[in-house]
Amino acid sequence: MAADFFGLPVHSIGNRALTVDCLARGGPRIARLRPAGRDDNLLAEVPDLHWPTPYGMYHLRGGHRLWHAPEAPLPSDVPDDDDVTLEATAAGLTLRAVEQPTGLEKTIAIALCGDEPRLSVRHTLRNLGAEPLEVAPWAITMLPLGGWAIVAQQRAVTDQRLPDRHVVVWPYTRWRDTRLHVDDDFIVVDAQASATALKIGCLSAGWIGYLRGDFGLIKRFDPQPDRPHPDRNCNAEVYCNQRFIELESLGASVCLAPGAAVEHVEQWEVVTGLEPPPAPDQLIELVKSQHLI
Template sequence: MIEFKEVSYGGWSTCYQVSNGIIDLIITGEVGPRIIRLGFNDGPNQFCNVDEDLGKTGGDEWLMYGGHRFWHAPEDEVRTYYPDNVPVTVEENNGIVTITQPTETTTGLQKQIILTMNPDSAQVKVTHKLTNHSPFAITCAPWALSVMRPGGKAILPLPPRGSHPEDLLPVNSLIMWSYDDMSDPRWTWGKRFILLSQDVNNAQPQKLGASIPDGWVAHLNDGVLFVKQFDIFPEATYPDMGSHGEVFTNDYMLELETVGVLGPIEPESSAEHTETWNLFQGVGAVSNDADVEANVLPKVESIK
């Protein structure tokens, strides 16, 4: 049974908790759309919270806050960073929770996050809906970013490997940013997986985008595995040189990101991007491909 109730959290008096008795999440009502907490009941928050931002409202400056947020890609220092500092509408109907942001005054775009929690497992379906209320088409893509708490490790799967000279054509892309350093020890480059560790003592940002035909990315922290699944449309155009998923880290968090299809959204039309979240407990640590194959892949393959 899904329980939905109003709660206070992090200095905000109006938040909303959704729980099935196994996991719970908390939605901010005074800013957003943001999902500020996700975790097992009475367990630690798997999302990062930025303490100096918690409880704040209003103002023209975009704030990190933490948690899970919804942007539109490609990244732009003005359009993307529209402040989500005003109240949102949070409605529950038959276990489905819809979070609606007021239309952005500078873009004409309106964000909605629609949550459907599985009543019997640690699973949540999260749909990101971007509606264009402007008088002209806007080309962008829904972009879903989960800000994970420090100390964890992101896992990006690579497509099945082949051999030379039998396999002559490329099978995937890796996208890098100008500030990336591939020699940074937080990266682990495997044959089947790429790992990125978060380090509270290393403030240098690192980011990587990738085409991910398997349609999942994951994050492991202290035995708790967070898996995001998402649909891939091979013939579609994606932002950031074809990224399906991206990871970013600095000294206080790690972001696990997925990106929807890039294209024009016509006036009064919408684009959607859906993730399915799953949490697992008691998962062994990973430091290489063999660890991922032993500890993570069986969990991913068990998802229904």
């Protein structure tokens, strides 16, 4: 495996089950995730994708990144081309960089779980500016097309006369999109290329996953259903376009005073040796039978 990521330096950590490559410049960002015995990257690689922002060109790159929500009025796509501070820890690696235009310090702390195919990914936003900021930590994992994304909806035992869940869509999303499947308990997105992007969100049960070929990536997090979240109260979102799909989890919205910080932790599990599901119903049964939820 190359010692760089399309010309950017990387720092690698791993155990007997996984190798994780992190960017030493351009982040904080996890660039690659590889199970033992495999050279293919489970995460998406898009080194050619970029767009202009008021602060310069933003390079998407791929992998896993930390943004802050909502996307407006405080911009989320602030260029992150500078060096990343790396700190080795007993269980892994901590990545840290400061977003100068917003004054937010972003930290991703990765901790491997022994020799298991699991890791903890702790995301922290700290306000280094002089004014309070309304933000929520937003953990975004980019994955290659060709699989199925699945989100477990939050369902509370409540008065049958009152609603118990909601689904949020973005302006470019169409309910008749054949990639989108909404079940009583799950939302499934078929990650196929399309000229029209799709994005959907919900208040989830703290579980979002992606199954592609013989592998699965499961992300678990504290759903905090009783706290307000951005994007009309979403803590999980899926975005899909013609190049990649994103699994996104969000922490609760907070007002960060100067010097204050907020954390959002994901627990990742990589599962291999799966039989690719042919349809959404079979995907849901596979997830249940493998005790992934």
